[in-house]
Amino acid sequence: MTEPATKHALRPYLWSIALLAVLAFPRSAVANGGDIPPEVVLQGFVKPEDGRLRLLVRIPLVFLQPFAVPKRGPGYLDLAHMDEVLRQAAAAAGRQIELFEDGVPLAPTVQRARISLLSDRTFQSYAAALTHIQGPPLPVDTDLFWNQGFFDAELEYPIRSPEGHFSVRTNVMPGLGARVKLRLQFLAVGGSARALELTGGSGLVTLDPRWYEAAWLFVKQGFINVFAIDRFVFLLCLVAPFRKLRSLVAIAVVIATLQAVTLTAVVAGAVRENHWLAPFVDTSLAVAMLLLAIGNLAAPSLRRRWFVGSAIGALSGFGLGYLLLDLLQLGGVHTIVSALSFNIGAALGEIVSLLLAVAVLRVLFSLVLGPALGVIVLSALAGYVALNWMTGAAHELTHELGHTAEAGLLPATAINVGLWLVPAILVGGIAYFLPRRFDGTTFPTLLSALRGPRADEPLDRDVPR
Numbered sequence: 001m002t003e004p005a006t007k008h009a010l011r012p013y014l015w016s017i018a019l020l021a022v023l024a025f026p027r028s029a030v031a032n033g034g035d036i037p038p039e040v041v042l043q044g045f046v047k048p049e050d051g052r053l054r055l056l057v058r059i060p061l062v063f064l065q066p067f068a069v070p071k072r073g074p075g076y077l078d079l080a081h082m083d084e085v086l087r088q089a090a091a092a093a094g095r096q097i098e099l100f101e102d103g104v105p106l107a108p109t110v111q112r113a114r115i116s117l118l119s120d121r122t123f124q125s126y127a128a129a130l131t132h133i134q135g136p137p138l139p140v141d142t143d144l145f146w147n148q149g150f151f152d153a154e155l156e157y158p159i160r161s162p163e164g165h166f167s168v169r170t171n172v173m174p175g176l177g178a179r180v181k182l183r184l185q186f187l188a189v190g191g192s193a194r195a196l197e198l199t200g201g202s203g204l205v206t207l208d209p210r211w212y213e214a215a216w217l218f219v220k221q222g223f224i225n226v227f228a229i230d231r232f233v234f235l236l237c238l239v240a241p242f243r244k245l246r247s248l249v250a251i252a253v254v255i256a257t258l259q260a261v262t263l264t265a266v267v268a269g270a271v272r273e274n275h276w277l278a279p280f281v282d283t284s285l286a287v288a289m290l291l292l293a294i295g296n297l298a299a300p301s302l303r304r305r306w307f308v309g310s311a312i313g314a315l316s317g318f319g320l321g322y323l324l325l326d327l328l329q330l331g332g333v334h335t336i337v338s339a340l341s342f343n344i345g346a347a348l349g350e351i352v353s354l355l356l357a358v359a360v361l362r363v364l365f366s367l368v369l370g371p372a373l374g375v376i377v378l379s380a381l382a383g384y385v386a387l388n389w390m391t392g393a394a395h396e397l398t399h400e401l402g403h404t405a406e407a408g409l410l411p412a413t414a415i416n417v418g419l420w421l422v423p424a425i426l427v428g429g430i431a432y433f434l435p436r437r438f439d440g441t442t443f444p445t446l447l448s449a450l451r452g453p454r455a456d457e458p459l460d461r462d463v464p465r
Helices: 004-025 027-031 082-098 128-135 173-181 211-226 229-239 245-267 277-299 303-329 336-369 371-406 410-420 421-432 444-450
Strands: 040-049 052-062 096-102 109-117 149-158 166-171 180-187 193-199 201-207
Touching: 040 096, 040 128, 040 166, 052 082, 052 096, 052 128, 082 096, 082 109, 082 149, 109 128, 128 149, 166 180, 166 193, 193 303, 211 303, 211 336, 229 245, 229 277, 229 303, 229 336, 229 371, 245 303, 245 336, 245 410, 245 421, 277 303, 277 371, 303 421, 336 371, 371 410, 410 421
Parallel strands: 040 180
Antiparallel strands: 040 052, 052 149, 096 166, 109 149, 166 201, 180 193
16 A cells, blocks of 8 residues: 555544544633632722722732732731832732622722731621721731731722713732632612622623613624533434425524523522532533434434433523523623523524534534444444543532432422423423334434445435535
């Protein structure tokens, strides 16, 4: 065999190895990197007044590490020489917690800054926090370790109107990412206080959004949060052997619809929060991927996948529902608009994910592996990955089920979740009545490759060549 021919023959197998490396790459390696500092919580209040916007912020002392903090003795703060460092730190806080009026950045002015004891609880209300910051500082002979207290600051921003449209962007210690949380209260003029919990690098967040701003934000959030590596591998397994695009889109619509049902149930409070549900969803998804991979090697059926997609769609909705609960704080008073928009974005994300999976497989089959080898290799590798994911998720599920059972909550929570899976079972049962032509023709599987191609097999024209 000549060298070019040898390279051509080896190319599918080299691509198979590369695909294995991508699919088998552990998800934990993406989510966790190195030694991550523990969660650090900041507190703050934002209040617009005539001609100014006031920010009160409390930051743990560990954030003063980049500054040349004066110390005495075994590591106590030298409070007699802290004024310049406090002013520098307050200015840095104003740069890392950015405030905007009608999209225009505001320039902060440092009014006051002080050190507070770890036992101080004045930041439970705006009035108490303001009185505390404007009060006398700690005695200079206070023995306070450099990392065991708080740094409090008052900043003011000139504004055009106290009824303006304000927003915030946090970038405190960007290296820590989501480990940094800012619990912020916005006290609007003539309105109730809005509580927000923002993570570091959370982007621009509107403090009092209009309805169309909330709608657009939650459409984007619903669309983005559908994309995850395990869900995409599931879709690859789901669609790999099939040519009929219309049938595949129909299954994606079923997944999105049942996902919306359970998602809405979580947001409405109809599904009780429990710790075993998330690992149960992960385990179920891995089991479904493994079964689909095995089915791809034998006799794949889109009618059976209708049922599998119904179950996975309903289960996925639980996870997205708890995610939406955390995000609803960003919607202001527009809760219904936000929830509806999130559902729309998630549905669009499901359909786009499926179309992307189809496109990836068509390119892979056409340019790299070929249809027969592509289905076999993809299914074998996805099955191997699903088995590893299933083992890890099942271990966590067993652990959480044990704790729930010890607390005597397992029967009630299981029944509660099971009732919301009934619609998925009923919709999945429709698969029994679907006509055989719903499957369309398939790409060659392992069994068909072994017995050889059929000369009379028609080509489906729904998928462009």
